[in-house]
Amino acid sequence: QSALAQPLSVSGSPGQSVSISCTGSGRDVGDYNYVSWYQQQPGKAPKLLIYDVNKRPSGVSNRFSGSKSGNTASLIISGLQPDDEADYFCCSYTGGFTWVFGGGTKLTVL
Amino acid sequence: QMNLQESGPGRVRPSETLSLICTVSGDSMTRYFWSWIRQTAGGGLEWIGRISVSGITNYNPSLKSRISMSVDTSKNQFSLKMTSLTSADTAIFYCARGTYELWSFDYWGPGTLVTVSS
Numbered sequence: 373q374s375a376l377a378q379p380l381s382v383s384g385s386p387g388q389s390v391s392i393s394c395t396g397s398g399r400d401v402g403d404y405n406y407v408s409w410y411q412q413q414p415g416k417a418p419k420l421l422i423y424d425v426n427k428r429p430s431g432v433s434n435r436f437s438g439s440k441s442g443n444t445a446s447l448i449i450s451g452l453q454p455d456d457e458a459d460y461f462c463c464s465y466t467g468g469f470t471w472v473f474g475g476g477t478k479l480t481v482l
Numbered sequence: 483q484m485n486l487q488e489s490g491p492g493r494v495r496p497s498e499t500l501s502l503i504c505t506v507s508g509d510s511m512t513r514y515f516w517s518w519i520r521q522t523a524g525g526g527l528e529w530i531g532r533i534s535v536s537g538i539t540n541y542n543p544s545l546k547s548r549i550s551m552s553v554d555t556s557k558n559q560f561s562l563k564m565t566s567l568t569s570a571d572t573a574i575f576y577c578a579r580g581t582y583e584l585w586s587f588d589y590w591g592p593g594t595l596v597t598v599s600s
């Protein structure tokens with residue numbers, strides 16, 4: 373069970389859009405539509421942003437969206453705001469009630 | 483409002499066993515499953531395992547030989563035991579609620595730092 377691959381860092385200016393990729397394999401991202409994304413502010417626990425590849429829990433801004441193609445999922449953040457500066461993690465179901473996370477991506481709002 | 487709170491020793495000596503408890507409040511444990519997730523100094527998250535309210539467990543294959551989980555719904559608690567600790571196990575340990583509808587982790591505890599050191 374290898375960690376999903378994410379870029380170490382991405383950046384963007386306020387108002388711009390950024391995309392964070394999450395690459396797995398046919399045993400996780402490619403095989404299940406159960407990809408979730410989490411936002412972690414410094415010193416805080418992760419917060420669920422996206423589930424089932426592209427669904428948002430109640431209360432999460434529609435500036436956050438998700439997609440998947442093959443073994444790669446993506447989180448898109450539009451209309452960047454300073455508060456979006458955080459670490460972002462992807463997670464995929466891998467079958468048999470097991471999950472795997474990505475290594476995390478640090479988003480810097482310039 | 484669902485709340486989860488981890489409790490544990492803070493520091494454990496190498497080769498010893500870690501015991502953590504997660505106390506759940508604000509909702510019934512029944513309709514969900516419960517997980518432990520840790521975050522090492524490098525910053526990545528690692529899923530450790532999950533337990534259902536009936537006690538069925540599933541563990542991360544890389545940790546399976548060293549971990550066990552249990553649940554006590556009468557106390558609204560579930561627990562983690564991890565044996566043979568090394569410095570590589572130093573991490574923030576989170577407990578989290580998993581939902582069968584979302585297949586993700588929608589509520590997390592604040593986390594507890596466990597340092598493995600003599």
